[in-house]
Amino acid sequence: MAGRWSARRGRKVERATLTITALGVYEAFLNDRRVGKFVMAPGWTSYDTRLQVQTYDVTGLLGAENALRVRGGKGWYASPIPGWLKSADKTRRKNRQTALIAELLIRYEGGEAELIATGEDWQWVESPIRFSEIYDGETCDAGFVDDAPKPCALFDAPMDNLIPQEGEEVREMERVEAKRVFTTPAGDTVVDFGQEVTGYVEFRVDAHAGDRVRILHGEVLDRDGNFYNENYRSAKAEINYTCREGAQTWHPELTFFGFRYIKLDAFPGTPAPEQFTAIAVYSDMRQIGHVRTGHAGVNQLISNVFWGQKGNFLDVPTDCPQRDERLGWTGDAEVFVRAASLNYDVERFFLKWLKDMTADRFPDGSVGSVIPNVLPGDRPSAAWGDAATICPWTIWQTYGNIEVLENQYDTMAGWVDAITGMTTTPNLWTGGTHFADWLGLDAPSGSYKGSTREDFIASAFYAHSTSLVIRAGRLLGRDVSRYEALYDAIVLAFRATFTDYRTQTEHILAVRFGLAEDVQATADALAEMVVRDGTQLRTGFVGTPHILHVLSEYGHADLAWSLLLREQYPSWLYPVSKGATTIWEHWDGIMEDGGFWSADMNSFNHYAYGSVIDWIYEVAAGIRHDEAHPGFSRAIVAPTPDARLGWLEASIDTRNGRISSKWNYGAEGVRYEIDTPVPATLVIDGRATEVGPGSYTLWGRA
Numbered sequence: 233m234a235g236r237w238s239a240r241r242g243r244k245v246e247r248a249t250l251t252i253t254a255l256g257v258y259e260a261f262l263n264d265r266r267v268g269k270f271v272m273a274p275g276w277t278s279y280d281t282r283l284q285v286q287t288y289d290v291t292g293l294l295g296a297e298n299a300l301r302v303r304g305g306k307g308w309y310a311s312p313i314p315g316w317l318k319s320a321d322k323t324r325r326k327n328r329q330t331a332l333i334a335e336l337l338i339r340y341e342g343g344e345a346e347l348i349a350t351g352e353d354w355q356w357v358e359s360p361i362r363f364s365e366i367y368d369g370e371t372c373d374a375g376f377v378d379d380a381p382k383p384c385a386l387f388d389a390p391m392d393n394l395i396p397q398e399g400e401e402v403r404e405m406e407r408v409e410a411k412r413v414f415t416t417p418a419g420d421t422v423v424d425f426g427q428e429v430t431g432y433v434e435f436r437v438d439a440h441a442g443d444r445v446r447i448l449h450g451e452v453l454d455r456d457g458n459f460y461n462e463n464y465r466s467a468k469a470e471i472n473y474t475c476r477e478g479a480q481t482w483h484p485e486l487t488f489f490g491f492r493y494i495k496l497d498a499f500p501g502t503p504a505p506e507q508f509t510a511i512a513v514y515s516d517m518r519q520i521g522h523v524r525t526g527h528a529g530v531n532q533l534i535s536n537v538f539w540g541q542k543g544n545f546l547d548v549p550t551d552c553p554q555r556d557e558r559l560g561w562t563g564d565a566e567v568f569v570r571a572a573s574l575n576y577d578v579e580r581f582f583l584k585w586l587k588d589m590t591a592d593r594f595p596d597g598s599v600g601s602v603i604p605n606v607l608p609g610d611r612p613s614a615a616w617g618d619a620a621t622i623c624p625w626t627i628w629q630t631y632g633n634i635e636v637l638e639n640q641y642d643t644m645a646g647w648v649d650a651i652t653g654m655t656t657t658p659n660l661w662t663g664g665t666h667f668a669d670w671l672g673l674d675a676p677s678g679s680y681k682g683s684t685r686e687d688f689i690a691s692a693f694y695a696h697s698t699s700l701v702i703r704a705g706r707l708l709g710r711d712v713s714r715y716e717a718l719y720d721a722i723v724l725a726f727r728a729t730f731t732d733y734r735t736q737t738e739h740i741l742a743v744r745f746g747l748a749e750d751v752q753a754t755a756d757a758l759a760e761m762v763v764r765d766g767t768q769l770r771t772g773f774v775g776t777p778h779i780l781h782v783l784s785e786y787g788h789a790d791l792a793w794s795l796l797l798r799e800q801y802p803s804w805l806y807p808v809s810k811g812a813t814t815i816w817e818h819w820d821g822i823m824e825d826g827g828f829w830s831a832d833m834n835s836f837n838h839y840a841y842g843s844v845i846d847w848i849y850e851v852a853a854g855i856r857h858d859e860a861h862p863g864f865s866r867a868i869v870a871p872t873p874d875a876r877l878g879w880l881e882a883s884i885d886t887r888n889g890r891i892s893s894k895w896n897y898g899a900e901g902v903r904y905e906i907d908t909p910v911p912a913t914l915v916i917d918g919r920a921t922e923v924g925p926g927s928y929t930l931w932g933r934a
C-alpha cells in the first residue's frame with residue numbers, strides 16, 4: 233500500500249511520527265528508507281482483544297515530496313497455525329483478510345500540524361513477495377513489477393483492540409557467517425552456519441534475470457551426513473527466489489526459520505561461504521547474565537542455553553522455531569522463566585505475554601496450554617497453566633517491580649480458583665487431562681508422559697500456585713485468608729494421599745514445593761534413587777528444572793555436579809557431545825547410534841532443559857535472590873564449587889548493579905572473588921558473613 237504527498241512549503245518540520253499497525257505483519261518505507269527496525273511488526277498477541285500499535289519517529293526520513301510504502305504479509309495473523317491440526321478454527325484464521333492502518337502526524341514549527349492517514353485515496357500494487365507465511369516460508373520474484381496501482385478498499389474492523397506497543401521489538405540482532413559449503417553423500421549442496429539460529433538467510437548472488445534460488449532449511453544432518461528436515465513436519469520452511477539481472481543481496485522479510493543448515497536446491501553459479509549470512513532475529517532484550525567456566529562442555533551447554541533463548545524469544549516464548557508449531561506453550565515458559573530472566577532482561581517481554589494470558593483465559597479463569605491461544609478445544613494442564621502464577625512471581629523476584637503482580641494478581645488467583653472448581657477431589661487436583669512429566673525418561677514405552685502420577689503433579693502445583701497467590705496477595709495488601717486456609721488444606725490432603733514417592737520427579741516436587749513432611753529424608757531418598765538409577769536423570773519437563781536445586785540444597789551438591797557433568801546419555805552434556813548448538817527437546821534427539829528419536833516430535837531447539845542454567849547462576853556461582861529483597865536489593869552469594877570444573881565466573885546485571893562471583897581451584901584451596909553493589913550474605917564452606925557493598929576475596933577448602 234502506498235500514499236504520496238508534498239510537505240508544506242517553507243515550513244520547518246519539528247517532528248513527524250508514524251503510528252501504524254496491521255492485521256498480519258508489515259514493514260514500512262518512507263521515501264524508500266525503512267521505518268524503524270522492528271521485524272515481524274506488530275508482533276504476536278491475542279489479536280482479537282490486543283493488537284499492538286507502533287509509533288516511530290520519522291522526522292529524519294521526510295523530504296519535500298514524500299511517499300510512504302508499506303508491505304504486508306500474513307504473519308501469525310493469517311497463517312495456518314498450528315500447522316499440524318486440522319480445524320475449522322485454523323481455516324477461519326488462515327483465510328482472514330490482512331489489513332493495515334497508519335497515520336503520519338507532521339508537526340511544523342509554530343504549532344501547525346498535518347495528519348496523513350490511510351484511506352480510500354491510498355493505492356496498492358502487488359509486491360515482488362509473491363508468498364509469505366509463518367511455516368512455509370517466502371517466495372520472491374525480484375523482477376516482478378506491478379505498475380497498475382489500484383485503489384485501496386476500506387476494511388471494517390473493530391478498533392477497540394488497539395493497544396500501544398508493550399513488548400520488546402523483534403529485530404535483526406546478530407549475523408552469523410556461513411562456515412562452509414559442502415556436498416553431502418546424497419549429492420546435495422549444503423551450507424553450514426555452525427550454529428542453529430532463528431531468523432533468515434541473507435544471500436548475495438550475481439545472476440541473470442529469471443535464474444532461480446530454492447533454499448530448504450534444516451537443523452541437523454542425518455547419520456550419513458545428509459541434509460535432513462523431516463522433523464519440520466508439515467512446515468515447508470523454504471525460500472523460492474527468482475533473480476533479477478546482476479549482483480543482488482536478499483533475505484526473506486516477512487517470515488522466519490529455525491536452522492543451522494540450508495540446502496541449496498537451486499542456486500546460480502558455484503556457491504561459496506562468503507555469499508551466505510544467517511541473520512538471527514529475536515526480541516531486543518538486554519543480556520544481563522554471563523557465565524564462563526574451565527570446562528569446555530559446560531561452556532558449550534551455556535552457549536546452547538543462550539541460543540535456545542534467542543531462538544525462542546521472538547516476541548512470544550515459544551517451544552521451538554522450526555516445525556509446524558512455534559507456539560507460546562505455557563509449560564515450556566514456566567519451566568524456563570527463571571533462567572530466561574537471569575540471562576536477559578525479559579521484564580517487558582513477559583509483561584506483554586502475561587497480559588495475553590489474561591486475555592485468553594477460559595471462562596472459568598483457567599489458563600490453557602498455549603498463549604496466544606490457537607488450540608481449539610484446549611483444556612488446562614497442571615504445570616502448564618501454572619505459568620499463570622510462576623511467571624509473574626519470577627519476574628517480580630528477579631526485577632523487583634511490583635507492576636507484574638498488580639497486572640496479574642487476578643489471573644493468578646483466578647487460576648487457583650479454577651482448579652478448585654475443576655477438581656474431582658476437594659483440596660487436591662485430581663482428574664483432568666495433563667501433559668504430566670512430559671518426555672520424562674521413565675515414560676512407559678510408546679508414551680510421551682513420564683511415570684510420575686498425574687494427580688501427584690497436579691496437586692503439587694495446586695499447592696505451589698496457591699502459595700504464590702498468598703505471597704503476591706500479601707504484597708498487594710489483598711485479603712488472602714481464603715487461600716491460606718486452602719493451602720493448609722491442600723498440604724494436609726496431599727500428605728494423607730501421597731504417602732510414598734515413586735519416581736525421581738515425585739521426590740523432587742515434594743521437596744521443592746515444601747510438601748514432604750520430612751524434606752531432608754525425601755531429598756536423601758532422591759539422592760539414593762538417582763545413584764540406584766545409575767547416577768542418571770529419569771525426569772522430564774516437570775522434574776528436570778528442580779532436580780539439581782533439590783540435591784544441592786540438601787547436602788548432595790557433589791551428586792548434582794555429577795549429573796551436570798555426565799556426558800553419556802542421558803544428560804545435559806550428551807547433546808553437546810553430539811555437536812548440539814542449542815538445547816534439544818529430547819535427551820536423545822540424536823541417539824547413540826546416530827539415528828533420530830523420531831521424525832514426528834524432535835526439535836533441536838527447545839529451551840526447556842536449558843533451565844539448568846538457573847542452577848549454575850544460583851548454586852554453582854551462588855548468586856541468589858533473597859525472596860524478601862526482590863530485584864537483588866540484597867543478595868546472597870553462596871558458591872558451590874567443584875574441582876572438576878576448575879574455575880567459574882558468573883555475573884548478573886541486576887536492577888541494583890552487577891553482582892559477580894568467581895571461584896578458582898588453586899594449590900592452597902579455592903579462591904573466591906565476589907563483587908556486590910548491595911549488602912549481601914556471603915556463604916563460603918557453610919559459614920555466613922554479612923557484608924556491605926564492595927569487592928571481596930576469600931579462601932575456602934578445596
Ligand code: BGC
Nearest residue numbers: 551552557561563564667670
Ligand atoms: C511442544 C512442547 C509442549 C508440549 C505439550 C509439544 O508439541 O513442543 O514443548 O509443551 O507439546 O505437551
